[in-house]
Amino acid sequence: MVFDFLQPLDAGLLEFIAGGSAQALGNKAEFHTNEHFPDLENTSVAIIGVLDNRGADIKKEHHIHLNYIRKEFYSLFPGNWDKSIADLGNIPAGNTQQDTYFVLKSIVEELVKKSILPIIIGGSQDLSYAIYRAYDRLEQMVNFVSIDSKFDFGKQDDELSAASYLTRMIVDEPNNLFNYSNLGYQTYYNSQEEVDLVEKLYFDAYRLGEVCGNPTIAEPVFRDADIVSIDMTAVKSSDSGNIVKFIPNGFDGKEICTLARYAGISDKVTAFGIFNHDDTRQEAPLVAQVIWYFIEGMHYRSNEYPFGSKEHYIKYIVPAEDEELVFFKSDKTDRWWIEVPYVSNLNNKLKRNTLLPCNYQDYLSACNSEYPERLWKAQRKNII
DSSP states (O other): OGGGGOBOOOHHHHHHHHTSOTTSGGGTEEEOOSSOOOOGGGOSEEEEEEEOOGGGOOSSOOOOOOHHHHHHHHHSOOOSOOOOEEEEEEEEOOSSHHHHHHHHHHHHHHHHHTTOEEEEEOSOTTHHHHHHHTTGGGTOOEEEEEEOSSOOOOOTTSOOOTTTHHHHHHHSSSOOEEEEEEEEEOGGGSOHHHHHHHHHTTOEEEEHHHHHHOGGGHHHHHHTOSEEEEEGGGBOHHHHOOOSSOOOSSBOHHHHHHHHHHHHHOSSOOEEEEEOOOOOTTTHHHHHHHHHHHHHHHHTOOOOSSOSOGGGEEEEEEEOSSSEEEEEEETTTOOEEEEEOOOTTSOOSOSSOEEEEEOHHHHHHHHTTOOOHHHHHHHHHHHO
């Protein structure tokens, strides 16, 4: 059984958690101990640590244990949540990185099949590749969202690492990647060739300033995501506490928690990961709060995707040059979608009309005869 690869939590950590407040998360979650493995039958969220950061190209050996993050997280108090949490323990570093990837892939696949949402605490961000591969046998195209200051492209023959995993997602078979979205890239960390490649592949990328100026633009991006991966180096050091590598610019603590909450609210997100932190006491409080806000968002999911019944949506038709643009607005949450039409005579990845999350500004732009960029990119991806 795949869960046999998981190591139980340290006895000292469990003792610390048990000594916390009776109302804290630590006394409302189930834990993998030497004597007990959590009952997954009634579990909504499974937390998994991965003790492997070899993909970060760290020259000296750097042991990680993730106890600081867990101490901070389980000391927090839950909101009015109905989500049951189980901490399944840690995946140890395998003999090779491929061993670690295989175990993580197998565990995530099993959890997603059981409709349990895994929260993965790394480790280096190349672990996102293993999470992506977990969807291979689930027979679906995958939308991947990364909160990151870099695109993490590498050369095709580069060894898989935190700096090159995205290239492997694009080129490796089976090719299940439908869309990649980046939130918070910083131009001076990315070559012009990489920026051009994102455009050429019709992927979505939002600069740090765009998202900081209006965080709500990220909500439709998350609403269409299957996997969300956070690189903690996207947060500036003054807020993250990362003193190992100084990062002058990035998201602040409030902004990264806002994005995590948007990700949690998305009905479509089925896996969430946080990577490239330095497993220090300084960084642990913010990582713990990011996890807290993601689960808080899950509590407010509205189950609007896919549509349960059209009667809860207002349909808007906007005439365009050669077609009609069809928008839907939820009367429950005021969220917007635009219809991507299926064209039968094209080599189309879609098998039917589908709905693309958008926002009110996209509708206003369409009314002003501006073709929505998200729709245009989605249509291009369908036929290439």
